[in-house]
Amino acid sequence: MAAPEVTAGRVQVARPAPAAPPRRRRRPLRDTALVWGFAAPALVVYIGFVILPVVLAAVFSFFNWNGLGPLDRFIGLDNYVRAFSDPVFLGALRNNITIVVLSLVIQGPLAIGIALLLNRRLRGRTLIRTLIFVPYVLSEVVAGLAFRLMLPPGGPFDTFLTSLGWTGTKPQWLADPDVAFWTLFAVLTWKYLGLAIILMLAGLQGIPEELHEAAALDGASWWQTQLRITIPLLGPTVRIWAFLSIIGSLQLFDMVWILTGGGPLNATQTMATYMVDIGNGRSQIGFGSAVAVILFFVSLVIALIYQRAVLRRDMAGAVTRGG
Amino acid sequence: MASATVPATGKTRFDWAQPFVYLVALVVVAVTVAPVVYVVLNGFRSTAQINRDPSGWPTPWVWDNYAGVLGNEMFWTQFLNSTIVAVATTAGVVVLGVMAAFVIARYDFRGRSALFTLFTAGLMFPLTVAVLPLFTMLRTLGLLGNLLAVIVPQVAFQMSMTIIILVPFLRSVPAELEDAASIDGASRFGFFRRILLPLSGPGLVTVGVIAFVTSWNAYLLPLLMLGNPATATLPVGVQYFSTAYSQDTAGVLAFTSLAMVPALLFFTFAQRRIVGGLTGAVKG
Structure with a gap:
């Protein structure tokens, strides 16, 4: 019997049970009660607080509603028309898409490169990996606040640049509409590059050492080995990272809200900050819900395309097994 | 057998790369922890010190800020x-x-x-x-x-x-x-x-x-x-x-x-x- 050795005696499977007739495994009636009894709490909470609000968002989006009073001013698609004709919303949408693309194009290769280097035998590798993970475990609020404190004109970051030899006038990192978006992206890269590196390193661990040895035996250089063997085999990790990154970039809220509040002049607005601004700040729940629904569909379409085109093979086990 | 003849790290062939790797690691770690270190360290300075020199060292170390928050x-x-x-x-x-x-x-x-x-x-x-x-x-x-x-x-x-x-x-x-x-x-x-x-x-x-x-x-x-x-x-x-x-x-x-x-x-x-x-x- 396998149980005792696996659980080291904590589970006393072998304990003799007095009058225990061998039971049949299917006991339909009791099982049905048990099944739904076990599933019910999760199901109720999930339907009540995930499905219901999402459905409500779709319903609210067809109304002109301030969140109080009766829900009776049905306006059809007006909220959607208004969103797509509002340059601020379109700017927010463009910002989201830009962040998605920049993250994939800049953070991905950067993380793979650094992970390949750090995957070599290094002194203090564990410490390095732990330190690299630090930004990810901080909340976006704390991280955003730290950067806001460092980036004011003439602040510590500017002083640091001066000490490096840049004596001229520095850009206004968070106050100049032409600069703020790039500052935001740099801070996001700081926050999430560590996670990407750690994920890539975890992926690299899964590649058998023998392949490198075989390649080395065949006379491949280190670079050839990385390009021809390591990176292709890292595929599944890269794809799951890219998926997480895309979804995260589309939902982006906390960091922007803390760092710039969507400003200056809406230069860093995202769909989520725009939504909270009008939904909560200005009590236009109907219009805010329309923005939420658009956000949902943009995420859904991108996620589906991505899953069809790229992820299907990797996710096959996780998502389809229960079916 | 193969692993006995070919060192897995490729150390003998790529020794020149090690300093570069450490340099990259150092830069990445420095950029990563700098903001955190800045916040923690400057919590030990007075606002006057910070205004005088935004990126200085605590001189003297001030404990009041942390004490203030912990007593808040x-x-x-x-x-x-x-x-x-x-x-x-x-x-x-x-x-x-x-x-x-x-x-x-x-x-x-x-x-x-x-x-x-x-x-x-x-x-x-x-x-x-x-x-x-x-x-x-x-x-x-x-x-x-x-x-x-x-x-x-x-x-x-x-x-x-x-x-x-x-x-x-x-x-x-x-x-x-x-x-x-x-x-x-x-x-x-x-x-x-x-x-x-x-x-x-x-x-x-x-x-x-x-x-x-x-x-x-x-x-x-x-x-x-x-x-x-x-x-x-x-x-x-x-x-x-x-x-x-x-x-x-x-x-x-x-x-x-x-x-x-x-x-x-x-x-x-x-x-x-x-x-x-x-x-x-x-x-x-």
């Missing part, structure tokens, strides 16, 4: 709120998640695959989409300002990820164990409690850590649901403090770095679990 009742209230919310969320996620995952993983019943699909579909519904209706719902229920208004939605939104991670875990326990337990007289609930739960410990820890991290760092939901500083969690509290005392730069720095500490301590130790959870979905 609001800080502890928010710390407690964050702790209650995170612990309750984690407990809710783990308990409800493992129960639902158990029946999905190990029972054949009508609607099983529909149930699983319903839960996995939740990955498509981000909290952001639902947050405005949640706000109006919870206001109707009179729960605004109550920690439950954060806990329950968080449990709900963690459910998809939890079940996706736990189902394969629970399924991997061999059916022979179940038969053996049944022969020894264990009921199916007894099997769940005495065998399945202990065996799926690592999966439960992963799910719990992810729930805790997410809850501890959450901002949008507490921001909208909890409102005033006395009922807020730490991320919201830090933001309030930084706005209310924006002139007291040193105080804000101290508050910010103390808000970092629990996360840093806990999550650094839990790093492997978090990564395991995130990559777990790939391995399936």
Whole structure:
């Protein structure tokens, strides 16, 4: 019997049970009660607080509603028309898409490169990996606040640049509409590059050492080995990272809200900050819900395309097994 | 055999690369920790010192800022709120998640695959989409300002990820164990409690850590649901403090770095679990 050795005696499977007739495994009636009894709490909470609000968002989006009073001013698609004709919303949408693309194009290769280097035998590798993970475990609020404190004109970051030899006038990192978006992206890269590196390193661990040895035996250089063997085999990790990154970039809220509040002049607005601004700040729940629904569909379409085109093979086990 | 002749690191051939690797590692680590070090270090300076030289060293070291925050009742209230919310969320996620995952993983019943699909579909519904209706719902229920208004939605939104991670875990326990337990007289609930739960410990820890991290760092939901500083969690509290005392730069720095500490301590130790959870979905 396998149980005792696996659980080291904590589970006393072998304990003799007095009058225990061998039971049949299917006991339909009791099982049905048990099944739904076990599933019910999760199901109720999930339907009540995930499905219901999402459905409500779709319903609210067809109304002109301030969140109080009766829900009776049905306006059809007006909220959607208004969103797509509002340059601020379109700017927010463009910002989201830009962040998605920049993250994939800049953070991905950067993380793979650094992970390949750090995957070599290094002194203090564990410490390095732990330190690299630090930004990810901080909340976006704390991280955003730290950067806001460092980036004011003439602040510590500017002083640091001066000490490096840049004596001229520095850009206004968070106050100049032409600069703020790039500052935001740099801070996001700081926050999430560590996670990407750690994920890539975890992926690299899964590649058998023998392949490198075989390649080395065949006379491949280190670079050839990385390009021809390591990176292709890292595929599944890269794809799951890219998926997480895309979804995260589309939902982006906390960091922007803390760092710039969507400003200056809406230069860093995202769909989520725009939504909270009008939904909560200005009590236009109907219009805010329309923005939420658009956000949902943009995420859904991108996620589906991505899953069809790229992820299907990797996710096959996780998502389809229960079916 | 091959490994005896060809060193795995390629050390003999690529020695020249080692200094470069260390340089890259050093730069990455420096850029990574610099903001954190800045905040912690400058919490030990007075605002006057900071204004005089924004990027200097504490001379002398000032302990008042940290003492001030640690003596600030609001800080502890928010710390407690964050702790209650995170612990309750984690407990809710783990308990409800493992129960639902158990029946999905190990029972054949009508609607099983529909149930699983319903839960996995939740990955498509981000909290952001639902947050405005949640706000109006919870206001109707009179729960605004109550920690439950954060806990329950968080449990709900963690459910998809939890079940996706736990189902394969629970399924991997061999059916022979179940038969053996049944022969020894264990009921199916007894099997769940005495065998399945202990065996799926690592999966439960992963799910719990992810729930805790997410809850501890959450901002949008507490921001909208909890409102005033006395009922807020730490991320919201830090933001309030930084706005209310924006002139007291040193105080804000101290508050910010103390808000970092629990996360840093806990999550650094839990790093492997978090990564395991995130990559777990790939391995399936």
